[in-house]
Amino acid sequence: MPLAQVPLWPEQASTIAPRVDALTIFLIALSAFFTIVIFTTLIYFAAKYRRRYPDQQGEPVKGGLQLELTWTIIPLLIALGIFAWGADVYFEVAHAPDDSMDVYVVGKQWMWYTQHMTGQRENQGLTVPLGRSVKLTMVSQDVIHDFSMPAFRIKMDVVPGRASSMWFKATKTGKFHLFCGEYCGTNHSRMVGWVTVLEPTQFQQWLGSLKVDGSPASEGRKLFLKYQCATCHSGDAQARAPLLENLYGKKVALEGGGSVLADDDYIRESILLPDAKIVAGYRPIMPSFRGQISDVELLQLVAFIKALGPGQTPPRIEEGEPPAAAPQLQPQQKKP
Numbered sequence: 001m002p003l004a005q006v007p008l009w010p011e012q013a014s015t016i017a018p019r020v021d022a023l024t025i026f027l028i029a030l031s032a033f034f035t036i037v038i039f040t041t042l043i044y045f046a047a048k049y050r051r052r053y054p055d056q057q058g059e060p061v062k063g064g065l066q067l068e069l070t071w072t073i074i075p076l077l078i079a080l081g082i083f084a085w086g087a088d089v090y091f092e093v094a095h096a097p098d099d100s101m102d103v104y105v106v107g108k109q110w111m112w113y114t115q116h117m118t119g120q121r122e123n124q125g126l127t128v129p130l131g132r133s134v135k136l137t138m139v140s141q142d143v144i145h146d147f148s149m150p151a152f153r154i155k156m157d158v159v160p161g162r163a164s165s166m167w168f169k170a171t172k173t174g175k176f177h178l179f180c181g182e183y184c185g186t187n188h189s190r191m192v193g194w195v196t197v198l199e200p201t202q203f204q205q206w207l208g209s210l211k212v213d214g215s216p217a218s219e220g221r222k223l224f225l226k227y228q229c230a231t232c233h234s235g236d237a238q239a240r241a242p243l244l245e246n247l248y249g250k251k252v253a254l255e256g257g258g259s260v261l262a263d264d265d266y267i268r269e270s271i272l273l274p275d276a277k278i279v280a281g282y283r284p285i286m287p288s289f290r291g292q293i294s295d296v297e298l299l300q301l302v303a304f305i306k307a308l309g310p311g312q313t314p315p316r317i318e319e320g321e322p323p324a325a326a327p328q329l330q331p332q333q334k335k336p
């Protein structure tokens with residue numbers, strides 16, 4: 001293979017890729033520059049100040065304030081510059097644009113599956129439209145995995161017990177590698193797949209050609225009924241908890257002053273740690289669902305609450321069997 005064809009870098013296929021590469025190249029160039037400067041002067045001084053006869057004594061070394069300040073201040077400025085540059089790139093990756101398309105990612109030993117909000121699922125793959133921001137919300141069903149897409153220059157750990165997220169905007173159509181970037185057991189190396197980037201019209205055709213087996217929001221509605229959330233979160237006069245319709249993206253006034261934006265994190269927290277933030281006018285009576293509900297169920301429940309429009313709260317069910325996994329009403333949930 002001729003040297004020019006040796007792939008030093010994966011293809012750049014996202015808007016963030018050139019920025020990540022620029023920072024990486026800068027760091028390599030900076031390291032190379034100082035390596036050369038240090039080794040050149042080292043060799044030069046070793047030759048120049050070598051011992052010329054057996055009993056030669058070294059000159060006493062006097063301090064050089066100016067020199068010391070120079071080699072302290074310049075590296076300090078360089079290091080702070082790298083920090084600011086790296087933080088800027090990091091923040092860009094961490095904050096998905098508001099108009100992003102949501103996709104859920106689930107990792108388990110040893111496969112990835114992804115799901116679009118309209119319900120279409122893919123195994124070991126992800127298909128996205130060109131030029132559209134895609135926000136991935138990722139959970140694990142067992143151990144730590146890492147969703148890694150080298151051509152887009154993004155990767156992130158997927159950790160049990162939490163939802164991690166990142167986003168990208170593809171700038172090229174085609175097929176790109178998808179890896180698990182964290183050793184997760186015997187078949188870790190098989191936990192690979194492809195990301196396919198399609199033209200937007202092709203993407204819509206592709207989406208329409210797949211069978212839909214329950215969108216996250218419709219699965220979430222089943223859970224809302226299963227866990228009998230509507231018993232308290234209902235619109236009627238005796239409701240003991242706030243109605244959740246049209247909640248997403250709104251400011252929520254809290255008991256004891258202050259307010260919070262109803263985003264994914266707030267909804268997740270309210271399900272897992274209901275006492276963390278109490279809505280103004282209500283009492284902290286909701287049990288924690290931590291340990292009662294899986295990470296995937298939590299994603300679906302959040303998707304349902306995000307999509308819940310006016311008049312869409314399922315009716316209260318008074319009769320019928322209690323749910324199989326009814327949460328225990330305990331004043332304090334023990335932490336594991």
Ligand code: CUA
Nearest residue numbers: 145180182184
């Ligand atoms: Cu999953 Cu490595």
